[in-house]
Amino acid sequence: xxxxxxxxxxxxxxxxxxxxxxxxxxxxxxxxxxxxxxxxxxxxxxxxxxxxxxxxxxxxxxxxxxxxxxxxxxxxxxxxxxxxxxxxxxxxxxxxxxxxxxxxxxxxxxxxxxxxxxxxxxxxxxxxxxxxxxxxxxxxxxxxxxxxxxxxxxxxxxxxxxxxxxxxxxxxxxxxxxxxxxxxxxxxxxxxxxxxxxxxxxxxxxxxxxxxxxxxxxxxxxxxxxxxxxxxxxxxxxxxxxx
Numbered sequence: 001x002x003x004x005x006x007x008x009x010x011x012x013x014x015x016x017x018x019x020x021x022x023x024x025x026x027x028x029x030x031x032x033x034x035x036x037x038x039x040x041x042x043x044x045x046x047x048x049x050x051x052x053x054x055x056x057x058x059x060x061x062x063x064x065x066x067x068x069x070x071x072x073x074x075x076x077x078x079x080x081x082x083x084x085x086x087x088x089x090x091x092x093x094x095x096x097x098x099x100x101x102x103x104x105x106x107x108x109x110x111x112x113x114x115x116x117x118x119x120x121x122x123x124x125x126x127x128x129x130x131x132x133x134x135x136x137x138x139x140x141x142x143x144x145x146x147x148x149x150x151x152x153x154x155x156x157x158x159x160x161x162x163x164x165x166x167x168x169x170x171x172x173x174x175x176x177x178x179x180x181x182x183x184x185x186x187x188x189x190x191x192x193x194x195x196x197x198x199x200x201x202x203x204x205x206x207x208x209x210x211x212x213x214x215x216x217x218x219x220x221x222x223x224x225x226x227x228x229x230x231x232x233x234x235x236x237x238x239x240x241x242x243x
Contacts, residue, residue, distance in 0.1 A: 079197075082190050086183050093179045100176075104169045111162045118155045124148040 074080055128145035135141055215236065 079190055079193055082186055082193075086186050086190075089179060089183055093176060096176060097173065100169055100173055104166060107162050107166050107169070111159055111166075114155055114159050114162070118152065118159065121148055121152045121155060125152055 125145065125148045128141050128148060131138070131141040132145050
């Protein structure tokens with residue numbers, strides 16, 4: 001009771017009390033309506049946040065997935081992923097080596113062909129040089145001598161480019177050897193992780209199989225919560241004792 005109601009009661013103004021109750025009731029109704037609308041809105045928002053994405057594992061939602069550790073599936077098992085990395089890395093490295101080896105063989109073959117052509121052009125240069133000296137009045141010999149000399153220079157430059165390209169490919173193959181070193185490092189990490197996993201499993205190993213163990217009690221005397229064991233839990237517990 002408010003001070004206004006008390007004063008009205010003391011003064012005997014019953015009509016004022018009724019009017020005052022109506023006003024208070026209207027005010028409370030407005031507040032209740034606002035609270036109800038607010039709670040409905042928050043409930044709808046919460047329902048939207050708690051909508052479960054079917055692509056997520058059971059027990060996960062878009063709002064809470066980042067708070068949980070990733071489920072133990074083949075897509076995110078650490079050793080499983082590292083094994084995939086080493087396997088795929090080795091396969092791709094082998095493919096790259098095969099491609100590089102093919103390019104290197106092609107360059108060596110073309111270099112040999114150019115060396116053969118270079119011998120022919122060199123003999124032509126010697127021939128037209130002799131003819132130009134003996135027959136200086138024949139301009140065709142001088143012209144062919146100049147063309148063959150230019151072809152000889154271009155062929156020599158091409159062979160040099162092929163040789164430099166071959167050296168660069170060998171450097172690439174040497175650099176690719178580090179991929180094998182990285183694979184060995186990852187495999188060493190895998191071996192350490194597997195050794196730790198086996199050690200932890202051995203450390204927590206029990207003498208009783210898990211399927212033969214008595215199920216844990218839901219409620220123990222002294223617990224701060226009030227979650228008592230259900231009838232189904234008790235019956236299941238008694239059934240295990242009977243076995």
